[in-house]
Amino acid sequence: MKIFDKRNKGRGGWEPDRILRRENKGETPMGLLEFAASVLPDAKRGDLKKWLKFGHFAVDGRVATAFDSPVSPGSVMELNFTRPFVVFHHPRLKLVYEDDDIIVVDKGYGLLSVGTDSSKKSNVETAYSILREYVKSIHPSNKIFIVHRLDRDTSGLMVFAKTMEAKEALQHNWNNMVLERKYVALLDGELEKESGEIRSHLAETVQHEVYSTEDPSEGKLAVTRYKVRRIGKGHTLAEFSLDTGRKNQIRVHARDLGCPITGDKRYGNGSGPLHRLALHAETLRFAHPVSRQDMNFTSPVPSLFYKFI
Numbered sequence: 001m002k003i004f005d006k007r008n009k010g011r012g013g014w015e016p017d018r019i020l021r022r023e024n025k026g027e028t029p030m031g032l033l034e035f036a037a038s039v040l041p042d043a044k045r046g047d048l049k050k051w052l053k054f055g056h057f058a059v060d061g062r063v064a065t066a067f068d069s070p071v072s073p074g075s076v077m078e079l080n081f082t083r084p085f086v087v088f089h090h091p092r093l094k095l096v097y098e099d100d101d102i103i104v105v106d107k108g109y110g111l112l113s114v115g116t117d118s119s120k121k122s123n124v125e126t127a128y129s130i131l132r133e134y135v136k137s138i139h140p141s142n143k144i145f146i147v148h149r150l151d152r153d154t155s156g157l158m159v160f161a162k163t164m165e166a167k168e169a170l171q172h173n174w175n176n177m178v179l180e181r182k183y184v185a186l187l188d189g190e191l192e193k194e195s196g197e198i199r200s201h202l203a204e205t206v207q208h209e210v211y212s213t214e215d216p217s218e219g220k221l222a223v224t225r226y227k228v229r230r231i232g233k234g235h236t237l238a239e240f241s242l243d244t245g246r247k248n249q250i251r252v253h254a255r256d257l258g259c260p261i262t263g264d265k266r267y268g269n270g271s272g273p274l275h276r277l278a279l280h281a282e283t284l285r286f287a288h289p290v291s292r293q294d295m296n297f298t299s300p301v302p303s304l305f306y307k308f309i
Contacts, residue, residue: 015082018082019078019080019081019082020039021076021077022039023075023076024072024074024075024076024077025073026073027073028073029070029072029073029075030070030071031070032052032057032064032067032069032077033052033067036048051079051080052064052066052067054084056080056081056083056085057080058078059071059076060076061078063085063087086134086137086138088134092107092111093107093131100162100163101166101290102159102160102162102289102295103144103161103162104157104158104159104160104295104297105131106155106157107127107154107155107281109152109153109154109276109277110152110153110276112124112125113127113128113146113149113151114126114127114128114146115128115129143164144160144161144162145161145166145167146167147159147170148174148245150281151251151279153263153276154277154279154280155280155281155299155302156183156280156281156282156299157282157297158281159284161289169289169290170286176287177286178285179285180241180284181242181245181283181285182239182240182283183250183279183281183282184280184301184305185237185238185240185262185278185280186235186261186309187235187236187238187257187260187261187262187278188234188235188261188268189236189259190231190234191231191236191238194228197225197226198226198253198256199221199222199224200213200219200221200252201214201215201218201219201222202246202248203218204247209266210248210251210267212253220244221244222246222249222252223243224241224249224253225240225242226238226239226240226253230309235309237305237306237309240254250279251266251279252267254267254268255268261278262274262278265277274305274307278304280301281299282298282300282301283298
């Protein structure tokens with residue numbers, strides 16, 4: 001879990017952290033408590049142990065609470081005198097990467113990306129609300145911006161922006177900024193071809209159900225490429241890559257192939273043996289909205305997907 005500096009409200013307002021940073025410039029590793037004592041010779045050992053116990057120490061950007069946590073040559077120890085470091089932890093959302101501009105997370109299935117009108121009224125937790133609470137715990141002026149969405153029951157990788165500039169750069173240039181998006185799905189049925197392309201125009205009914213049409217005036221063009229990974233027991237494990245990013249695109253195109261996604265109640269055959277929609281956003285590769293660095297992330301395919309092949 002990565003740590004970040006936190007500001008908290010005191011009598012005089014938002015008090016900045018006082019953080020000591022020291023690098024191990026020696027040639028041998030040292031235990032954390034031993035190293036802290038060497039750079040803080042006047043500190044009481046009881047204070048060092050207390051800070052250690054409550055998460056005031058970090059080594060190379062990660063909270064350390066064990067006295068013998070190694071501080072290797074070149075490693076940097078941080079000690080927050082003001083308060084413990086903020087650590088992001090949530091059972092349904094994993095923080096994969098964070099910098100000043102973006103946050104990449106691995107979303108669990110069953111978690112909304114962002115609130116709907118009905119979920120907002122009932123205060124349902126979403127990926128957005130979880131991250132908003134997190135960034136504001138670091139500083140109350142911090143913000144989080146939604147860039148794209150995953151369906152509630154789709155798991156896997158998402159990117160959020162921390163600044164309006166990053167949000168606009170990603171959204172306005174999405175097709176150019178995103179270098180690769182790969183999904184993996186367990187399908188009901190066995191695909192005949194090992195690979196192929198589905199191309200159709202997607203439209204939406206008043207009941208918000210998406211469907212394919214050949215009429216370009218009725219819907220928007222959607223292009224999905226697929227490749228079979230495994231076949232067995234009446235199921236197919238397939239990967240999907242998107243040339244376009246339409247609502248429910250993979251789910252509708254899988255149905256068009258005659259092999260809907262396992263567990264798809266809207267476009268498939270019902271709940272299925274996994275008791276979830278068997279769709280996972282495995283790969284997300286994009287150009288960083290500020291530095292233009294190639295950012296490439298992969299999330300392991302849920303092991304349950306392999307159980308029924």
